[in-house]
Amino acid sequence: MSIYRPGKILGTFQVSDQGDYSLEFLRLLQEHNIDLDPSDEGTILWESEGFLVRSCSTRNKKYIIEFFNEQEKEVTVILRKDFPHHQRPLNIVGTAEAAEMLGWSPKKVSVYRQRGKLPRPLYQLKMGPVWNKEDIERWALEQGLIKKVIKFY
Numbered sequence: 001m002s003i004y005r006p007g008k009i010l011g012t013f014q015v016s017d018q019g020d021y022s023l024e025f026l027r028l029l030q031e032h033n034i035d036l037d038p039s040d041e042g043t044i045l046w047e048s049e050g051f052l053v054r055s056c057s058t059r060n061k062k063y064i065i066e067f068f069n070e071q072e073k074e075v076t077v078i079l080r081k082d083f084p085h086h087q088r089p090l091n092i093v094g095t096a097e098a099a100e101m102l103g104w105s106p107k108k109v110s111v112y113r114q115r116g117k118l119p120r121p122l123y124q125l126k127m128g129p130v131w132n133k134e135d136i137e138r139w140a141l142e143q144g145l146i147k148k149v150i151k152f153y
Helices: 022-031 095-102 106-114 133-143
Strands: 008-014 043-048 051-057 063-069 074-080 123-125 128-132
Touching: 008 022, 022 074, 095 106, 095 128, 095 133, 128 133
Parallel strands: none
Antiparallel strands: 008 074, 043 051, 051 063, 063 074, 123 128
């Protein structure tokens, strides 16, 4: 659970046999004077057999992470300052963008791809292959084609 470490644990409670814990969840938030944002229905961040991680926002622009462990029938609620379910946009590049990054022609990128010398594309679309930009950057660094990648977020 360390990926969600920054934040304040509001509490942990047991879930009844009926499985509905919304009243207990709301009671815990009320104890801490936290009102959920009614316009945010919440987002499931991760779900597997017997485990659920969900996030939702509050009226005061803070955010709740809820960990539900079905096997132990336990919910842990954490208050955070950032919004974990706003994902950064996926940085994907096609042949033309990869060529620009590498200082090559699009034809050279296509030839390298056909020979299996580039990272495997994420997807093959009708317009051509697309890669994760970071995969191309990492590969270019390993090949000595670029010296350093500086990222600004």
